Amino acid sequence: MTELLTSPPAPPARPRAKRGEGQWALGYREPLNKNEQTKKDDNPLNVRARILHTYSRLGFDSIDPADLRGRFRWMGLYTQRAPGFDGGKTAVLSEEELDARFFMMRVRTDGTLLDAAAVRALGSVGVDFARDTADVTDRQNIQYHWIRIEDVPEIWERLEAAGLSTLEACGDSPRPFLGSPLAGVAADEIIDGTPALEEINRRYIGDPEYANLPRKFKTALTGHPSHDVSPETNDISFVGTVHPEHGPGFDLWVGGGLSTNPMLAQKLGVWIPLEEVADAWAGVAAVFRDYGYRRLRNRARLKYLVADWGVERFREVLETEYLQRRLVDCDSPVSPRAHRDHIGVHDQVDGLKYVGVAPVVGRISGETLLALADVIEEFGLAGARLTAYQKIVLLGADPARIEDLVARLDSIGLSARPSGWRQNTMACTGIEFCKLAIVDTKNRARDLVAELEQRRPDLDVPISINVNGCPNACARTQVADIGLKGQLVMHEGRQVEGFQVHLGGATGIDAGFGRKLRAHKVTSEGLGDYVDNVVTHYLAGRTGADEPFA
Numbered sequence: 249m250t251e252l253l254t255s256p257p258a259p260p261a262r263p264r265a266k267r268g269e270g271q272w273a274l275g276y277r278e279p280l281n282k283n284e285q286t287k288k289d290d291n292p293l294n295v296r297a298r299i300l301h302t303y304s305r306l307g308f309d310s311i312d313p314a315d316l317r318g319r320f321r322w323m324g325l326y327t328q329r330a331p332g333f334d335g336g337k338t339a340v341l342s343e344e345e346l347d348a349r350f351f352m353m354r355v356r357t358d359g360t361l362l363d364a365a366a367v368r369a370l371g372s373v374g375v376d377f378a379r380d381t382a383d384v385t386d387r388q389n390i391q392y393h394w395i396r397i398e399d400v401p402e403i404w405e406r407l408e409a410a411g412l413s414t415l416e417a418c419g420d421s422p423r424p425f426l427g428s429p430l431a432g433v434a435a436d437e438i439i440d441g442t443p444a445l446e447e448i449n450r451r452y453i454g455d456p457e458y459a460n461l462p463r464k465f466k467t468a469l470t471g472h473p474s475h476d477v478s479p480e481t482n483d484i485s486f487v488g489t490v491h492p493e494h495g496p497g498f499d500l501w502v503g504g505g506l507s508t509n510p511m512l513a514q515k516l517g518v519w520i521p522l523e524e525v526a527d528a529w530a531g532v533a534a535v536f537r538d539y540g541y542r543r544l545r546n547r548a549r550l551k552y553l554v555a556d557w558g559v560e561r562f563r564e565v566l567e568t569e570y571l572q573r574r575l576v577d578c579d580s581p582v583s584p585r586a587h588r589d590h591i592g593v594h595d596q597v598d599g600l601k602y603v604g605v606a607p608v609v610g611r612i613s614g615e616t617l618l619a620l621a622d623v624i625e626e627f628g629l630a631g632a633r634l635t636a637y638q639k640i641v642l643l644g645a646d647p648a649r650i651e652d653l654v655a656r657l658d659s660i661g662l663s664a665r666p667s668g669w670r671q672n673t674m675a676c677t678g679i680e681f682c683k684l685a686i687v688d689t690k691n692r693a694r695d696l697v698a699e700l701e702q703r704r705p706d707l708d709v710p711i712s713i714n715v716n717g718c719p720n721a722c723a724r725t726q727v728a729d730i731g732l733k734g735q736l737v738m739h740e741g742r743q744v745e746g747f748q749v750h751l752g753g754a755t756g757i758d759a760g761f762g763r764k765l766r767a768h769k770v771t772s773e774g775l776g777d778y779v780d781n782v783v784t785h786y787l788a789g790r791t792g793a794d795e796p797f798a
């Protein structure tokens with residue numbers, strides 16, 4: 249003991265040299281992993297020409313593996329999971345072994361209004377090339393499956409003729425934008441952000457300067473007070489706000505993202521006028537490109553940089569190095585509590601109506617889209633917008649024909665008066681097509697909705713259920729009342745499909761992540777009983793009908 253007390257003190261630990269994380273701005277230009285190498289070897293945008301002129305002619309086996317599993321994503325193409333492999337195989341088999349030799353294709357809509365011609369083009373692609381598949385995703389994309397490489401040129405031709413594109417719908421690039429489905433028609437809109445989204449798209453999508461980002465870069469923009477684009481969970485969000493002197497504009501939020509290490513976007517507390525949004529977007533994208541972490545893929549999202557720097561430093565770098573001006577300070581808008589999917593029949597500012605409809609967990613079909621195009625024409629509607637909740641909003645309806653319209657939409661599977669369960673349940677792609685999936689999601693969620701509609705038809709409070717096939721949280725696991733993360737769980741001594749439950753997550757004024765309760769692991773088969781029990785518990789404990797579930 250004495251000896252210990254009298255020993256000379258240990259020399260102070262030498263400060264560890266800070267290891268670079270692959271930030272280009274700090275001189276780390278050499279690729280530090282396979283993904284970075286692939287991007288450096290050839291700009292991913294160049295793969296379009298090879299698809300058009302080589303791969304579509306010579307077939308699947310002619311595709312360079314670096315294109316197939318890397319650069320194709322910049323064209324909205326992912327390889328599709330082969331049918332017949334259970335979730336246990338996801339970790340065991342290689343990507344090649346899981347290949348179906350078909351593609352999943354995403355079409356970006358970027359919050360634009362889809363007229364009848366665009367909806368018809370989307371439907372015809374589903375029917376003619378995708379075995380009648382078409383899903384509405386929570387990023388306002390239409391997603392197809394079973395696409396053959398031979399058909400891609402004709403698909404692009406049809407889509408591009410209708411003003412649509414798959415460019416940078418995936419990959420380490422500016423992914424599809426979320427825009428307010430009510431832009432330009434809502435009576436309570438703060439500002440219509442449509443021109444800004446169009447400007448960003450026109451200037452930067454397909455621009456090689458912004459096509460090699462450290463990781464995906466998700467954009468949301470809304471001028472609606474309901475914050476209907478999930479701004480908390482995007483890398484960059486512009487959210488409508490009113491400056492006391494300058495009037496309507498946008499605050500800038502940065503660094504949101506879910507997956508395995510979820511973070512909510514942080515508000516800069518600034519005011520950006522409509523005409524400067526595109527510049528601000530480019531500035532943030534460039535900060536991400538130059539200072540983002542490229543060494544480790546699981547540290548590469550913008551949220552890690554924002555978390556390390558803090559918003560003050562982030563803003564300072566943005567202003568001094570990229571915008572060359574100070575942004576105007578402004579109190580950030582208060583986040584709402586209300587749901588944001590715009591389901592039902594509502595007034596527009598111009599005396600017409602809009603109608604929000606709910607497919608079941610975003611699953612529609614090419615035929616449904618063709619029928620929807622007919623409805624748009626027949627009722628003289630302005631068109632359709634997709635929502636960030638796997639729903640569709642139809643704009644410009646004549647108030648005198650609303651009931652006929654609602655009935656017609658219902659007849660094609662698009663309900664304007666859905667049950668709360670149908671309205672508030674989302675599901676990601678899952679094991680049917682996604683190679684990363686561990687469990688089935690779409691079919692399980694569809695059956696769950698039907699079961700809960702039977703068991704609890706009159707529940708008077710909305711409860712959101714987000715069903716995800718793996719930890720990647722594409723359907724926003726952590727911000728649902730009941731968030732479900734697919735995994736294998738033990739049941740009667742064997743592994744079966746199931747979910748880890750996250751309870752009580754939310755966006756808006758109560759934004760926060762659901763609690764992950766160790767004991768709350770449920771088999772896929774037992775999901776209906778589990779939700780019913782949770783609801784029973786909530787109803788027994790609440791003090792009034794206005795007490796939210798979360």
Ligand code: SF4
Nearest residue numbers: 676682685717718722
């Ligand atoms: Fe696939 Fe997982 Fe995303 Fe679902 S959450 S679509 S299973 S990666």
